[in-house]
Amino acid sequence: MTASDRWKPALQHRQSRRDFIRMAGLLTGIGLLGACRSERSATPGVGTPPPVATPTTEPTEVVVPAVAGYDNPMIWQGREITVTSWGGDYQLAQQLAIFEPFARLTGAKVTVGKTDIDSLKSQVESSVVKWDxxxxxxxxxxxxxNLGVLDELDYNVIQTTGIEHGIQFDHAIGSAYYSTVLAYRQGTWPDEPAPSGWSDFWDLASYPGARGLHQQAQTTLEFALIADGVALGDLYPLDVDRALASLERIRDAVTLWWEQGAQPAQLLNTGDVSMAAAWHSRVERVRQDGVLVDISWNGGALSGDAWVIPKGSVNRNVAMDFINFATRPEVCAAFASLAPFGPVNAGAFKLMDPAVARELPSFPANRELQFIVDFDWWFKHQEAVDKQFANWLSLKSQ
Known part of the structure; x- marks a missing residue:
């Protein structure tokens, strides 16, 4: 089975990395409370609709039969935790690979809800914490x-072997990778080699055509610096002025400043742009529709999701064990085999179909070509840099 075949059901129903359809069905021991993710619903301060109840069904398959170190199915018998995620097929993959196996192998009941940042903050601020x-x-x-919403993780419980240091934080650990990469229409430049990096994206003489970039400073500035010759290891601290000067060179060619994750793939499909920065999972989706597009991992921006525990969780010990479980190689391998997101534990690749593994952003050969976004730098400079980027963008309409 190819990677595309394995992921096809999820990709066919996926609306966006941040916009998921309602998912139906639940496995034994799991209660589902919600399911819809908007394009920017995860941003602090942006609310989302309340969760909607969904009935349960019996499991159709056991994806993770066993996990090393989890051989006592009664250890959390009688305990219950609530885990929130994003709904849709992303959460369906988590359900099969993480939630059901944890419940089965530990005895805990796992109730599943929908992540909502406003609700998370409100629960902690009111000291009525319902999520774990x-x-x-x-x-x-x-x-x-920084707002005091998250509990510190206990790395005496959570094992980090195989997990990259860049996604380990005091209050979080990565749960899945995705990448923003260079995507292009195949066959557009028959006399040139396929684009292989951001220097080619910026090379309008050799690769003429319209371009698409994300209308946000984060990652767009990094790509501009890479195109200008900055090595991946030297990106941070970002030289914002240099990045904007680099962007100025292709300003007129950028006809799409996208805000919704579906846009670059759609315009590559129609031919309105010949190259675009795009989420790798979106490109995979249009490839399933037969669109002749491809990607270059070279200079890609690795980002992702993370597991956190709200401060004040009454089930902190079970929650810590859940996060440890969710980041084990066996579990990460199962999740990445069901959805096109990179496993955070490198040990997962030894357990996966090689054809599937090679298409993932955190696969070693792909990972070494990319950089992890420095969220610490962005946290300290986001407001000022966003303003500077917005000011530069506003010049294009004058």
Whole structure:
């Protein structure tokens, strides 16, 4: 089975990395409370609709039969935790690979809800904390930790072997990777080699055509610096002025400043742009529709989601064990085999179909070509840099 075949059901129903359809069905021991994610609903201060109840059904398969170190199915018997995530097929993959196996292998009951940052903050501020573990964006970890919303993780419980240091924080640990990469229409430049990095994206003479970039400073400035010759290891601290000067060179070619994750893939499909920065999972989706697009991992921006524990959780010990479980190689391998997101534990790749593994952003050969977004730097400079970027963007309409 190819990677595309394995992920096809999820990709066919996926609306966006941040916009998921309602999912139906539940496994034994799991109660589902919610399911819809908007394009920016994870951002602190942006609310989302309340969760909607969904009935349970019996499991159709056991994806994770066993996990090393989890051989006592009664250890959390009688305990219950509530885990929130994003709904849709992303959460369906978590349900099969994480929630059901944890319940079966530990005896805990896992109730599942929908992540909502406003609700998370409100629960902690009111000292009425209903959730125990939340899947949030990595970019939101430091802002929420700074507000005192998150509990510190216990790394005596959570094992980190195989997990990259860049996604380990005092208050969070990565749950899944995704990448923003260079995507292009195949066959557009028959006399040139396929684009292989951001220098080619910026090379309008060799690769003429319209371009698409994300209308946000984060990652767009990094790509501009890479195109200008900055090595991946030297990106931070960002030289914002240099990045904007680099962007100025292709200003007129950028006809799409996208805000919704579906846009770059759609315009690559129609031919309105020839190259675009795009989420790798979106490109995979249009490839399933037969669109002749491809990607270059070279210079890609690795980001992702993270597991966190709300401060004041009454089930802190079970929650810590859940996060440890969710980041084990066996569990990460199962999740990444069901959805096109990179496992955070490198040990997972040894347990996966090689054809599937090679298509993931955190696969070693792909990972070494990319950089992890420095969320600490962005946390400290986001407001000022966003303003500077917005001012530069406003010049294009004058």
């Amino acid at each position: 573990v939340c899947d949030i964006l990595l970019e939101d970890v430091l802002p929420l930790a």
